[in-house]
Amino acid sequence: MDASDQRCTDPTVLDLWHPLVAVSEMATDNVERTLLLGFEIMYGTDRDGTRFAVRVDEPDEALPVLDRHGYLWTSLGAPPADVFTIPETAEPDRRTLNAASIKVATSAPRAIENFLDMGHFPYVHTDYLGVEPHTEVAEYRVEIENDELWARDCFFYQPMAAASAVGGQLSEYTYRVPHPYCVMLYKSSPTDPSRSDVIGLFVQAMTQDTIRAHNFLSVIDETSSDTVLRRFQQIIFSQDKPILENQFPTRLPLDPRVETPIRADRSAIVYRRWLTELGLAYAVIPAG
Amino acid sequence: MITLYDYDLSVNCYKQRLLMSLLDVDYESVPVDFFPGWEHKSEAFRKINPLGHIPVLVDGDYVLRDAHAILVYLAAKYDPSGRWYPTDDPELLGEVAQWMLFAEGTTNTASAARLHDNLGYEFDVDTLRAGAHRLFRVLDEHLWFREQEAGPDGPAWVAAAPHPTVADLAIFPDVMLSEEGGISRLDYPALRRWTDRVRRLDRFVLMPGIHPVSAERPGPGPMAAGRS
Numbered sequence: 001m002d003a004s005d006q007r008c009t010d011p012t013v014l015d016l017w018h019p020l021v022a023v024s025e026m027a028t029d030n031v032e033r034t035l036l037l038g039f040e041i042m043y044g045t046d047r048d049g050t051r052f053a054v055r056v057d058e059p060d061e062a063l064p065v066l067d068r069h070g071y072l073w074t075s076l077g078a079p080p081a082d083v084f085t086i087p088e089t090a091e092p093d094r095r096t097l098n099a100a101s102i103k104v105a106t107s108a109p110r111a112i113e114n115f116l117d118m119g120h121f122p123y124v125h126t127d128y129l130g131v132e133p134h135t136e137v138a139e140y141r142v143e144i145e146n147d148e149l150w151a152r153d154c155f156f157y158q159p160m161a162a163a164s165a166v167g168g169q170l171s172e173y174t175y176r177v178p179h180p181y182c183v184m185l186y187k188s189s190p191t192d193p194s195r196s197d198v199i200g201l202f203v204q205a206m207t208q209d210t211i212r213a214h215n216f217l218s219v220i221d222e223t224s225s226d227t228v229l230r231r232f233q234q235i236i237f238s239q240d241k242p243i244l245e246n247q248f249p250t251r252l253p254l255d256p257r258v259e260t261p262i263r264a265d266r267s268a269i270v271y272r273r274w275l276t277e278l279g280l281a282y283a284v285i286p287a288g
Numbered sequence: 289m290i291t292l293y294d295y296d297l298s299v300n301c302y303k304q305r306l307l308m309s310l311l312d313v314d315y316e317s318v319p320v321d322f323f324p325g326w327e328h329k330s331e332a333f334r335k336i337n338p339l340g341h342i343p344v345l346v347d348g349d350y351v352l353r354d355a356h357a358i359l360v361y362l363a364a365k366y367d368p369s370g371r372w373y374p375t376d377d378p379e380l381l382g383e384v385a386q387w388m389l390f391a392e393g394t395t396n397t398a399s400a401a402r403l404h405d406n407l408g409y410e411f412d413v414d415t416l417r418a419g420a421h422r423l424f425r426v427l428d429e430h431l432w433f434r435e436q437e438a439g440p441d442g443p444a445w446v447a448a449a450p451h452p453t454v455a456d457l458a459i460f461p462d463v464m465l466s467e468e469g470g471i472s473r474l475d476y477p478a479l480r481r482w483t484d485r486v487r488r489l490d491r492f493v494l495m496p497g498i499h500p501v502s503a504e505r506p507g508p509g510p511m512a513a514g515r516s
Contacts, residue, residue, distance in 0.1 A: 022324065025324050098324065100323055100324055101324065101408075102406055102407065103405055103406055103407070103408060104406075105405070105470070124499075212408075226321065226325070227319050227320070227321040227325065227327070228319060230321060230324075230325070231296055231319050234296060234297060234323075234496070235296050235297075235496045236496075237496075238296070238297055238496030238497050239496045239497070241406075241468065241496075241497055242467065242468070242497055242499065245467065245468070
C-alpha cells in the first residue's frame with residue numbers, strides 16, 4: 001500500500017510507543033508487514049526468539065521494540081522508557097488476551113472518543129451495554145492526572161455487561177486514557193464485584209484515516225472459553241464499526257467550536273483539549 | 289436440536305441465523321474462534337468440515353456445509369408455507385436457484401472485500417470491489433424492474449414472488465455490509481430500498497454491523513412530504 005503522503009512528521013506521535021500485533025498471533029521465523037503512521041513496517045521473531053521491527057524503507061536500522069500487555073510495540077521516534085503499565089494484569093487469576101485486531105476506516109482519535117462515549121450504548125449496543133429507556137448519562141468526573149486522562153463515577157444501566165453477566169446491572173465504569181491512541185475501561189467484574197475487568201482499545205494508526213484496533217481484555221472469569229470472551233468483545237466492537245466509519249470528517253477536529261458537545265461528552269471535551277495541549281497533529285484537525 | 293457452527297461476524301453464518309429466526313426454528317449456536325484463532329482451519333474442525341470453513345449445520349445425524357446449501361435445506365424442511373424455497377413452482381424455483389448462484393458472486397466479491405478491509409485478508413481488493421459493483425448494478429436494475437412489476441402495494445423481492453425467498457437472504461448481508469469492504473451503495477437506490485424491506489420482516493434479527501431500519505415506512509418523498 002502506498003501511504004507515503006500519510007507519513008507522520010508529528011514528533012509527539014512519532015515518539016510514542018505504538019502497538020503492532022498481538023504476540024500470541026506472531027508466527028516464529030516469519031516476517032510480516034503492516035502500516036504504522038504511513039510507514040511500511042516489517043516485524044517478526046528471529047530464530048533465537050528476539051522480536052524485531054524495521055521500516056521497510058530503512059531496513060538496516062532496527063526500531064525499538066517492547067513486548068507488553070500481550071502486544072509487540074514499536075516507536076518511530078525517541079520513545080519513553082516503557083509503555084504505560086496495567087498493574088491489574090499481574091493478578092495471577094486474571095485472563096489477559098487479544099480479542100481481535102480489526103482494521104477500521106477511521107482515525108485513531110475518533111476510535112478513542114467513541115470508546116469513551118456512554119451515550120451511544122442503548123442505541124448501538126442495544127441489549128448488551130444499554131437499552132432504552134435507560135438512556136441517561138449521569139454526571140461524571142474527568143481529570144488529567146500524571147499525564148493521563150481519567151473519567152470516574154461513570155454509571156450506566158447495562159442489560160448484558162460482559163460475557164459472564166447474568167441479567168442487567170448498574171455498571172460503574174472508570175475510563176483511563178494513558179496514551180493519545182490507547183484507552184481502557186475498568187468495570188466491576190460480574191464474577192467478582194470487588195475487582196475490575198479491564199477492557200482496552202490500543203489503536204495502531206496505520207494512516208491518519210485508517211487504524212488497526214487491538215481489542216485488549218483482562219478479565220476475571222474462570223468459566224468462559226477464550227472463544228466466548230473474544231466473541232462478546234468482537235460483537236461490541238463490530239457494532240461500533242459502521243458508526244465510526246460514517247463519522248465526518250474522519251480526523252478529529254480539536255477546535256471546540258467545530259462539533260457541538262453535550263454535557264455527556266465531558267470526557268470528549270477534555271480529551272480534545274488534552275490532545276491540543278500535547279501539541280498532537282497527526283490524525284486530527286488542529287484547532288485554529 | 290439443530291447445531292450451527294457459528295461466528296458472529298460471518299455473513300454466511302448470519303444467513304442461517306436470520307432464516308432460522310424468520311422461521312422460528314430453535315437451534316444451538318456453537319461459537320467458532322474464526323478470528324483470530326483460525327479454529328475453522330484446525331485439525332479438530334476439519335473432521336466436521338474437511339474444507340475448513342463455516343457455517344456447518346448439524347441436524348440430528350445430518351451434517352451439511354456451505355451457506356447457501358444450508359438455506360435450501362432449512363427452508364425445504366422447516367417452512368410449512370413452502371414460500372422460502374418454493375419447490376412446487378418450477379419457474380420460481382429456477383429463479384431462486386439462479387439468484388442463489390448470484391449470491392455466490394456477491395459473497396466472493398463484496399464480502400471478500402470486507403474480509404480484506406476488516407481482518408487483513410490478502411486479497412486483490414480493487415478487483416473484488418469492481419466485481420461487486422458489477423453485480424450490484426445488475427441487481428439494482430433488476431430490483432427496480434421488480435418494483436415496477438409489483439406496483440405500489442406489493443413489496444418487490446429478488447425472485448418474482450410477492451414474498452421473499454432464500455435468494456433474498458443469501459444476498460442480503462453481502463449487500464448490507466458492503467461499505468465495510470469499501471463498496472458504497474450510494475448509486476443503487478433500488479438496492480437500498482430492498483435492504484430496508486428485508487430489515488422490516490417480522491422476526492428479523494441483526495448481526496454486528498447491521499443496524500435496525502427506522503420503524504416507520506418513509507413518506508412518499510421530499511416533494512410530497514414537504515417540511516415539517
